Structure formats: C-alpha cells, structure tokens
Amino acid sequence: MFGDHIIFGTLLAGSLCLHLVSTDTCPAGAMPGLPGIPGFPGRDGRDGVKGEKGNPGIPIKPYEVIKKGEKGEPGIKGRPGKRGHNGEDGIRGPLGPPGEPGDPGNSEGSSSPLQSAFSVSRATRSLPEPNAVIRFSTIITNVNGHFNATLGKFICKIPGTYYFVFHASSKEKNLCVILMHDDKKIVNFCDHMQRNSQQVSSGGLAVYLKENEKVWLVTNSYNGLFAEGRKADSVFSGFLIHAH
Ligand SMILES: *[C@@H]1O[C@H](CO)[C@@H](O)[C@H](O)[C@H]1NC(C)=O
Numbered sequence: 001m002f003g004d005h006i007i008f009g010t011l012l013a014g015s016l017c018l019h020l021v022s023t024d025t026c027p028a029g030a031m032p033g034l035p036g037i038p039g040f041p042g043r044d045g046r047d048g049v050k051g052e053k054g055n056p057g058i059p060i061k062p063y064e065v066i067k068k069g070e071k072g073e074p075g076i077k078g079r080p081g082k083r084g085h086n087g088e089d090g091i092r093g094p095l096g097p098p099g100e101p102g103d104p105g106n107s108e109g110s111s112s113p114l115q116s117a118f119s120v121s122r123a124t125r126s127l128p129e130p131n132a133v134i135r136f137s138t139i140i141t142n143v144n145g146h147f148n149a150t151l152g153k154f155i156c157k158i159p160g161t162y163y164f165v166f167h168a169s170s171k172e173k174n175l176c177v178i179l180m181h182d183d184k185k186i187v188n189f190c191d192h193m194q195r196n197s198q199q200v201s202s203g204g205l206a207v208y209l210k211e212n213e214k215v216w217l218v219t220n221s222y223n224g225l226f227a228e229g230r231k232a233d234s235v236f237s238g239f240l241i242h243a244h
Pocket residue numbers: 145148149150151
C-alpha cells in the first residue's frame with residue numbers, strides 16, 4: 001500500500017515540471033512536448049479495515065410505532081341511580097311576607113264558629129248573695145253557649161278581645177258590681193243610693209281573653225241589685241269584638 005503512494009507522488013512531480021516551470025528550470029532552446037494522454041484510471045483499492053463500533057441509536061418510543069386510534073363515539077346514557085337517603089333538616093328560614101288581605105266577610109254567616117255573644121238577665125227578685133257571683137239565669141242570647149248559666153260565668157272558647165257590659169237596677173240600697181277575670185278584680189262600679197230611689201247603673205270594658213279564661217260579676221257587701229221583672233231588669237252582656 002505505501003509503495004503505491006510513493007510511485008504516484010513521483011509521477012506527479014515530473015508532470016509539474018513539464019507544465020508550470022518549463023521556461024525557468026527546464027533546459028532552454030528546445031520546445032516542450034505536448035502533454036501525454038492521461039492514463040487509465042487505477043483499479044479500486046482493497047477494502048479498508050473494519051471501523052469501530054458506532055454509538056447506540058436512539059430508542060424508538062412505543063407511540064412512534066403503534067399509531068393512536070381515532071376517538072370513539074360517546075356511549076348511551078345509563079339509567080338513573082337509586083334515590084339516596086334524606087339529608088338532615090335545614091335551619092328554619094325567616095318568616096315570609098304577610099299574606100294578601102282576605103275576601104270581605106259575609107255578614108249573614110251566623111253559623112260561623114268564630115262568634116260569641118251573650119245577654120242574660122237576673123230572674124229573681126231576691127238580692128244576690130254579698131261577696132258572691134251574681135247569677136243570671138234567664139238566657140236572652142247565648143251564641144254558641146259560651147255563657148254557663150249554672151256557674152253564672154262566661155267561659156272563653158275563642159281567644160280574642162271581648163266587650164262586657166252590665167246594666168244593674170238598684171233600689172234603696174248601695175250596689176257595687178265588680179267585673180272578675182279569672183279570680184282577678186278588673187273594675188269595680190259602685191252606686192250609693194238615696195232612700196226610696198231607684199236607678200240603673202252600668203259599666204263595661206274590653207278584655208282580652210285566652211281560651212278557658214272566665215269572666216263574671218260579683219258584688220261586695222253592697223249588694224242592692226234589684227230585678228223585678230216588668231219594673232226593672234239587671235242584665236249582663238258580652239260579645240267577641242275580634243278573634244286573635
Ligand atoms: C256549666 O259548668 C258546669 C260545671 O263545670 C258543668 O257541669 C255544666 O255542664 C256546664 N253547663 C253547660 C251548659 O256547659
């Protein structure tokens with residue numbers, strides 16, 4: 001192999017002399033000859049020595065080999081699941097706004113249960129017991145029967161505001177009429193009589209009552225209540241003004 005190189009170099013040096021420096025270094029006086037015909041191409045050289053092992057290649061990634069498929073269509077919607085357990089009760093909300101006003105009432109609704117009124121008169125000429133319930137045993141009016149004549153007391157069945165009034169005839173004797181509300185004296189109306197005179201005294205007031213509270217009249221030691229039928233009456237009345 002080295003021998004070939006040396007031969008090739010020598011031939012090349014000779015050719016240069018003919019071509020480039022013929023007028024200076026070659027002998028003078030003679031015309032240079034024409035260049036020779038190029039030789040035939042040499043034969044292929046022998047195979048070279050086997051090269052060193054190359055660096056490892058970059059590994060291919062799986063997705064570079066397995067091509068990803070197209071996205072599929074959505075599946076059919078499944079059936080609804082079973083109802084879950086009830087949650088705990090929430091906190092009570094705030095009060096709502098007031099409702100619309102109701103329709104006008106019917107003045108002929110006498111069968112309405114929200115009514116209560118009574119007027120009773122005393123049916124005896126004898127004076128009531130002092131410091132005792134004044135009894136009125138003649139029933140003039142007793143809507144829904146809330147006045148108990150046996151007890152001589154009004155018993156509230158419809159909570160609300162009531163008005164009570166009495167008109168008591170008296171003659172020749174002082175009279176005090178006290179309006180009671182569940183064993184509490186609310187008002188005391190007294191008249192002091194002249195001898196041989198006769199008059200009617202009255203009193204009344206509005207009272208708020210809860211269910212089963214009672215209202216009645218009593219006298220104290222001034223018990224000159226007089227009731228003589230055609231000549232004079234003593235009457236106790238009460239009625240519901242407004243139910244609550
Ligand atoms: C009046 O009250 C008495 C005693 O509570 C009772 O026995 C009677 O039935 C009542 N009368 C009426 C008409 O409710």
